[in-house]
Amino acid sequence: MKYFIVFFFVLYSTFALSLAAPKSSDIITVAVSPSLPPYVFSEDDTGLQLQILKSAFKDQGITNLDIVYMSNKRAGQSLEQMKVDIAMNYAGLTTSAIYPSQSLLAYQNVAISLRKNNFKINTVYDLLGKSVVAFQNATEFLPPPFKALTTKLSAYEEVVYQAAQVDHLMKEWVDVVVLEKRVFLYYLQQYKESHPIKPITVHPIFPEAPRPAYFNSKVLQEIFDMGLAHIIENGQYSKIMAFDGSDYAQVVEPSSIK
Numbered sequence: 001m002k003y004f005i006v007f008f009f010v011l012y013s014t015f016a017l018s019l020a021a022p023k024s025s026d027i028i029t030v031a032v033s034p035s036l037p038p039y040v041f042s043e044d045d046t047g048l049q050l051q052i053l054k055s056a057f058k059d060q061g062i063t064n065l066d067i068v069y070m071s072n073k074r075a076g077q078s079l080e081q082m083k084v085d086i087a088m089n090y091a092g093l094t095t096s097a098i099y100p101s102q103s104l105l106a107y108q109n110v111a112i113s114l115r116k117n118n119f120k121i122n123t124v125y126d127l128l129g130k131s132v133v134a135f136q137n138a139t140e141f142l143p144p145p146f147k148a149l150t151t152k153l154s155a156y157e158e159v160v161y162q163a164a165q166v167d168h169l170m171k172e173w174v175d176v177v178v179l180e181k182r183v184f185l186y187y188l189q190q191y192k193e194s195h196p197i198k199p200i201t202v203h204p205i206f207p208e209a210p211r212p213a214y215f216n217s218k219v220l221q222e223i224f225d226m227g228l229a230h231i232i233e234n235g236q237y238s239k240i241m242a243f244d245g246s247d248y249a250q251v252v253e254p255s256s257i258k
Helices: 002-020 048-059 072-080 144-152 163-170 181-191 218-233 236-241
Strands: 028-032 065-069 105-107 109-114 131-135 155-159 176-180 200-203 209-211
Touching: 028 048, 028 072, 048 065, 048 105, 048 218, 048 236, 109 163, 109 181, 131 163, 163 176, 163 181, 176 181, 218 236
Parallel strands: 028 065, 131 155, 131 176
Antiparallel strands: 105 209, 109 176, 109 200
8 A cells, every 4th residue: 555655646746747847838037147257158148057057958848048137136136026937146045935956066266366465365364454356245145254354354345247356456456356266267368368467366265156046936946957967967067067268268277377
């Protein structure tokens, strides 16, 4: 009898999932930051995160995605208000109505200074007394000590468009910039095409940050996770992450930047 009950439960769960699953004609709205290369390129809806998202859904037969660009703050609000189905970056508290997926990839947020300054920045507290420009909503995404000490910095600012962080650092308008390492290196490669650059030091003072996508549908999140697991297993995920510079800026080690 117990085997029949288990079989019935599995059958019922599969049936319920199929009823709640989106149809191929349904439009799924995804809120994404407009300026986050090489993770997101708004010009053609590509980049590492978007390619992983699309590939995982395509594996499950879902291709009708509507990518909308907005700030991380607005994306979080839109997800909570159910104006979008998915937010790629969400700094709010996950509740019973918000469902994080498995991590698409991990960000490595870092502090970056000019080598000439010879700053010793081994922990977040070594930023004290320095001027810092961080990415938008950094105080919500980074570990709590960072938010607490921003009031003790000589100056603190957050920017939406992160190319400005490279410019500010190279022009010595700021002591330190705080952002994701691949994002910085992408913009640095762009910057050096028309500007001289100065040697930098990368200070890995923050832990790696797994990056799930956030859903307001448990069913949709589970479908995505199945697709993500499958593209990892079949090697498609590795191909996306092994970009060579033809579609995304080539990532180079900081020590090789002159």
